[in-house]
Amino acid sequence: MVDPANTVxxxxxxxxxxxxxxDIVIPTIxxxxxxxxxxxxxxxxxxxxxxxxxxTKKIHVPEGYDYELYNRNDINRVxxxxxSCISFKDSACRCFGYMxxxxxxxxxIDDDCFVAKDPSGKAVNAxxxxxxxxxxPSTPLFFNTLYDPYREGADFVRGYPFSLREGVTTAVSHGxxxxxxxxxAPTQLVKPKERNTRYVDAVMTIPKxxxxxxxxxxxAFDRDLIGPAMYxxxxxxxxxxxxxxxxxxxxxxxVICDHLGLGVKTGLPYIxxxxxxxxxxxxxxxxxxxxWQEEIIPFFQNAKLSKEATTVQQCYIELSKxxxxxxxxxxxxxxxxxxxxxxxxxxxxxxxxxxxxxxxxKA
Amino acid sequence: xxxxxxxxxxxxxxxxxxxxxxTQFLNSWKPFFSGFHLIIVKDPELKDDLNIPxxxxxxxxxxxxxxxxxxxxxxTMFSGYSCRYFGYLxxxxxxxxxIDDDCVPAKDxxxxxxxxxxxxxxxxxxPATPLFFNTLYDPYCEGADFVRGYPFSLRSGVPCAASCGLxxxxxxxxxxxxxxxxEQRNTSYVDAVMTVPLxxxxxxxxxNIAFNRELVxxxxxxxxxxxxxxxxxxxxxxxxxxGMCLKHISDHLGYGVKTGLPYVxxxxxxxxxxxxxxxxxxxxxMEKSVPFFEALKLxxxxxxxxxxxxxxxxxxxxxxxxxxxxxxxxxDAMVKWVQLWNSVNSSG
Numbered sequence: 001m002v003d004p005a006n007t008v009x010x011x012x013x014x015x016x017x018x019x020x021x022x023d024i025v026i027p028t029i030x031x032x033x034x035x036x037x038x039x040x041x042x043x044x045x046x047x048x049x050x051x052x053x054x055x056t057k058k059i060h061v062p063e064g065y066d067y068e069l070y071n072r073n074d075i076n077r078v079x080x081x082x083x084s085c086i087s088f089k090d091s092a093c094r095c096f097g098y099m100x101x102x103x104x105x106x107x108x109i110d111d112d113c114f115v116a117k118d119p120s121g122k123a124v125n126a127x128x129x130x131x132x133x134x135x136x137p138s139t140p141l142f143f144n145t146l147y148d149p150y151r152e153g154a155d156f157v158r159g160y161p162f163s164l165r166e167g168v169t170t171a172v173s174h175g176x177x178x179x180x181x182x183x184x185a186p187t188q189l190v191k192p193k194e195r196n197t198r199y200v201d202a203v204m205t206i207p208k209x210x211x212x213x214x215x216x217x218x219x220a221f222d223r224d225l226i227g228p229a230m231y232x233x234x235x236x237x238x239x240x241x242x243x244x245x246x247x248x249x250x251x252x253x254x255v256i257c258d259h260l261g262l263g264v265k266t267g268l269p270y271i272x273x274x275x276x277x278x279x280x281x282x283x284x285x286x287x288x289x290x291x292w293q294e295e296i297i298p299f300f301q302n303a304k305l306s307k308e309a310t311t312v313q314q315c316y317i318e319l320s321k322x323x324x325x326x327x328x329x330x331x332x333x334x335x336x337x338x339x340x341x342x343x344x345x346x347x348x349x350x351x352x353x354x355x356x357x358x359x360x361x362k363a
Numbered sequence: 364x365x366x367x368x369x370x371x372x373x374x375x376x377x378x379x380x381x382x383x384x385x386t387q388f389l390n391s392w393k394p395f396f397s398g399f400h401l402i403i404v405k406d407p408e409l410k411d412d413l414n415i416p417x418x419x420x421x422x423x424x425x426x427x428x429x430x431x432x433x434x435x436x437x438x439t440m441f442s443g444y445s446c447r448y449f450g451y452l453x454x455x456x457x458x459x460x461x462i463d464d465d466c467v468p469a470k471d472x473x474x475x476x477x478x479x480x481x482x483x484x485x486x487x488x489x490p491a492t493p494l495f496f497n498t499l500y501d502p503y504c505e506g507a508d509f510v511r512g513y514p515f516s517l518r519s520g521v522p523c524a525a526s527c528g529l530x531x532x533x534x535x536x537x538x539x540x541x542x543x544x545x546e547q548r549n550t551s552y553v554d555a556v557m558t559v560p561l562x563x564x565x566x567x568x569x570x571n572i573a574f575n576r577e578l579v580x581x582x583x584x585x586x587x588x589x590x591x592x593x594x595x596x597x598x599x600x601x602x603x604x605x606g607m608c609l610k611h612i613s614d615h616l617g618y619g620v621k622t623g624l625p626y627v628x629x630x631x632x633x634x635x636x637x638x639x640x641x642x643x644x645x646x647x648x649m650e651k652s653v654p655f656f657e658a659l660k661l662x663x664x665x666x667x668x669x670x671x672x673x674x675x676x677x678x679x680x681x682x683x684x685x686x687x688x689x690x691x692x693x694x695d696a697m698v699k700w701v702q703l704w705n706s707v708n709s710s711g
Contacts, residue, residue: 141564142564142565142653145565145566153547155540155544157536158537158568158596158603159600159603159649160537160566161649162646164653184511187511191508198554198555200500200554201551201552201554207559207560207563208563209560210496210561212495213496213510213513215498243511247511266496266498297517
């Protein structure tokens with residue numbers, strides 16, 4: 001068994017890294033009580049709260065946090081007809097927060113995620129670890145058997161090519177979860193009591209050309225480098241699928257990061273995931289995804305972006321065309337999704353005009 | 364999988380003896396080597412007699428034995444750290460576990476000695492998952508599973524060809540790194556086993572390794588010798604080259620390579636700064652190897668491990684031979700190795 005950290009009495013971090021360069025995006029439909037536990041680590045930062053569901057419900061934000069809150073009415077007001085690309089009644093709506101942020105970095109966390117303890121019992125400052133991950137290079141071109149070579153006490157092993165030791169810029173930091181693991185519905189049904197109690201003390205880069213299941217519960221990224229690709233798709237109300245929002249974004253960002261020479265890390269930090277969602281409800285949401293992903297994975301594994309695609313937006317539009325071309329036959333949903341991907345980019349560029357012009361990363 | 368569940372008859376523990384006195388080494392491993400058959404191969408260039416304590420089921424091979432099996436001309440293939448490959452050659456078992464003679468059992472964070480042999484065999488007996496990354500690492504171990512979003516068709520995994528373990532205390536760093544950070548010791552116990560993804564290259568260390576001999580034996584090639592190769596790991600690259608070949612062949616044949624647990628505790632030996640004084644050839648060779656392996660595509664017709672090694676050797680000779688004589692020699696050694704493998708193992 002594993003418990004969350006008790007952070008009562010911990011002082012608020014006096015030296016919060018990137019305080020003015022990072023926004024915390026939180027989707028919520030219930031309440032934000034969990035932020036009380038996170039105070040020592042998150043209070044200095046600006047929050048963007050995306051309220052899903054009934055817009056008339058008042059979401060209480062704990063005292064002391066600086067925030068902006070958007071409900072469905074706000075999303076419709078800001079985006080107009082383009083609001084159709086933002087999911088309703090699904091935490092996928094969080095990507096609206098990425099779009100309206102004006103900061104360089106985003107940390108996103110679910111409202112049932114608490115502070116974890118490391119094996120010594122110390123409370124884990126997840127945000128600080130994510131920032132460290134983002135600020136230091138990734139190594140996607142050659143696997144280091146001692147994991148993150150830039151970490152204190154670690155290094156590149158014998159045989160690691162010297163020409164690759166500078167690494168590449170890190171675009172995404174994918175954290176993990178103690179207690180309730182991020183299992184799909186079938187696994188949850190078979191193993192309802194399984195808890196993740198294993199604290200794996202490592203950060204590593206996911207190699208170039210390798211896809212992974214990206215979970216949006218505990219995630220940070222460089223919005224300038226990869227933001228436009230972090231679209232969480234069409235999920236929830238009126239859609240045939242749910243719980244594949246972060247997965248979809250993860251496959252897209254990995255293909256694009258590989259193409260642009262950016263790195264994606266996974267591993268630390270851990271958060272403590274407290275709530276197991278209803279596996280029967282989950283099964284209904286995921287059902288189609290379980291079949292579709294068998295086709296979707298080879299699609300992404302074989303997706304080749306053109307040399308001319310040098311910005312994230314260009315890459316993403318190219319991907320959307322491929323989705324329309326290759327996945328529409330799987331289900332008309334993908335036709336809609338491809339259109340929504342384009343709408344998303346149009347909306348992104350409208351709200352973030354200067355970023356649209358600049359070429360970022362390298363093809 | 365505990366020691367009691369492993370079929371010890373399927374495992375050979377192969378030790379390359381670069382030190383004559385193996386008393387401390389073997390006694391420290393006794394709890395975990397007990398019940399297993401050991402093959403100890405003495406570095407042909409080691410002059411002193413081996414000192415092996417009682418209580419082990421062991422076959423020892425030294426220079427005359429090596430020469431008898433492979434001929435005097437080929438015996439040089441098995442000098443230094445490469446002596447262990449002779450053990451791989453003559454073994455009759457399914458799995459090999461190989462540990463350098465300057466390593467002893469490590470302790471896990473609970474203070475319990477790590478049974479590296481059991482962990483390696485467990486790794487080898489369970490499938491690998493190179494086609495899609497599982498963010499909770501080994502999905503087959505107790506308390507873990509595949510995460511949401513992991514395709515179901517990929518959940519049965521592929522056969523595991525090799526298990527690459529790690530090192531506490533003195534990690535396997537190269538000479539420049541260790542010389543720069545003389546006091547650095549690895550104290551980080553990362554409690555995970557994971558599969559190295561398809562197409563990802565990595566430096567495989569020979570210090571603490573196990574493999575499925577039946578599956579990929581011929582791919583463990585004693586081939587690359589750098590000029591001035593020495594008797595400390597800082598002065599070798601044979602295992603890194605072997606590992607690049609092994610990974611490429613495993614990828615081609617649809618097998619997996621795991622990395623992570625088990626840890627061993629590696630002791631002081633040699634002087635990184637001293638090793639640095641020798642011109643470090645390894646660096647240059649690695650730089651040339653990387654783009655070669657990255658672009659390399661073995662032909663579809665290469666369906667056996669032996670075929671793959673021969674094709675790889677051909678490609679090395681063609682594409683890297685002119686860059687450095689070490690590569691030509693490596694290619695020749697690889698071809699010779701396959702011939703030896705076939706002749707030694709055809710009767711067995």
